[in-house]
Amino acid sequence: MRRTILKTLLAAPAAIALPRFAFAQAAPEKSKLTIAVGGKNLFYYLPLTIAEQLGYFKAEGLEVEIPDFAGGSKALQALVGGSADVVSGAYEHTINMQAKNQPIESIVLQGRAPQIVLAVSTKTMPGYKSIADLKGKKIGVTAPGSSTAMMASYVLAKGGLKPSDVSFIGVGASSGAITAVKSGQVDAIANLDPVITMLQRDNLIKVISDTRTLKDTQAVYGGPMPAAVLYVHNKFVQENPATCQALANAMVHALRWLQKAGPSEIVKTVPESYLLGDRSLYLAAWEKVREAMSPDGLMPEAGPPTALRVLQTFEESLKTKQIDLSKTYTNAFAKKAAAKYA
Missing domain, CATH: 3.40.190.10 (Periplasmic binding protein-like II)
Incomplete structure (x- = not known):
């Protein structure tokens, strides 16, 4: 009887009303994570706050702690020192760290314009x-x-x-x-x-x-300039692919939410301290940077070359280094996440 039922199920999948993504992805290898960030209140990192506040990390089976540092370089130091598993920070750090033989990798893009x-x-x-x-x-x-x-x-x-x-x-x-x-x-x-x-x-x-808008970013950098990403050690990606997928899922979910969210929803979701005492001004600032948010978490192909060219303009050590940009980011996780939240 069991064999008969199984053959029927396999032969007629169209007759089975299974929901999309009915088969759950693998559970995260590491469910408790520390995500370091430098300046969490900034719009630059808003997708991170949205994912945290709306429970998107928890929905992916992750328990995250997010210590806030004075700047991105301090958050990077936390990763290098071992007190953080992940950093929500600028993509440029992946290039600089490869030059120092300490490979780190972006797994999902948060911003497509620096906003600086x-x-x-x-x-x-x-x-x-x-x-x-x-x-x-x-x-x-x-x-x-x-x-x-x-x-x-x-x-x-x-x-x-x-x-x-x-x-x-x-x-x-x-x-x-x-x-x-x-x-x-x-x-x-x-x-x-x-x-x-x-x-x-x-x-x-x-x-x-x-560089708050795409047009201004193009004018300053001469090409698309990736901004905030989630980055981790390359070894972490290799050893924790399901965890990386869960992180990307949560972030893309947040990015999708931001594409549709109204001003009142933004204000209700972020901590009161983010408003710096002026709700209307906060919302006015949000309108200036809204388009800077990535719609899907995917790194644009021309983004990394722009970032490398920019860094080589003033980083003498990078002018003589051979940088393999393909090792500074992956779109594999964001692609799966984007399909899930399409």
Whole structure:
């Protein structure tokens, strides 16, 4: 009888009303994870917060802890030091770490535009005219070595200055950054929203380079520039493929949600502290960066070459290194996740 039933089921699959993805994927090899991030309140990392707040990680069988650091370079240090399993951070770090023979790999893309803005202080540099004016000045970044410092270094290089021609000062990604500008501790700042929009509201800065939209990103970098990703050690990918798939599923689920979410839904979902005391301004800032969010978690083919070219502009050590970009990211997990949440 069992054989007869089995033959019937195999011969007539169309007659069986099985739901899509009825067969569950393998359980995560590592269900408890630490995801390091530098500046969690920023829109740059909003997909991470959405996945956490809406329970998407839990739905994939993951229990995550997300310590927040002052900047992306600090989050990277946590991964290298072993206190974090995963980092939500800038894609550029995967290239820099390969050059140091410490391979890490992106498994899902969060942002398709960096959203970083370089601006000068209207208080300490009211007469600013060109990049050359920044020589010898203090530039506030989330943390030295982070994506904000990389973006500023690239803009400086295009203007004829070296990173060593300025002083990079870590100011974080929240109220500390705003205070640094207000008090005159820095002459310029490379940061993200909602911080930048709040500084603009009070006429504290003059924007000189902006990557919040796809058009502006193309103008600054000359190509698509990947932003935040989830990255891990290459060995982690090899040993924990089901865990990586679960992470990608949660993030793509969040990205899909963000494509449809209205302003009120965003405000209800993020922690109150993210609003920095001004709900309307937070939403205004969100509208400026909405299109920067990846719709599907997939790394664009032209993205990694752009990132490498940009880094080689000001990173002397990278100019002589052979970088295999295919080892800095994989779209395998995001493709499966995108199909699941299509």
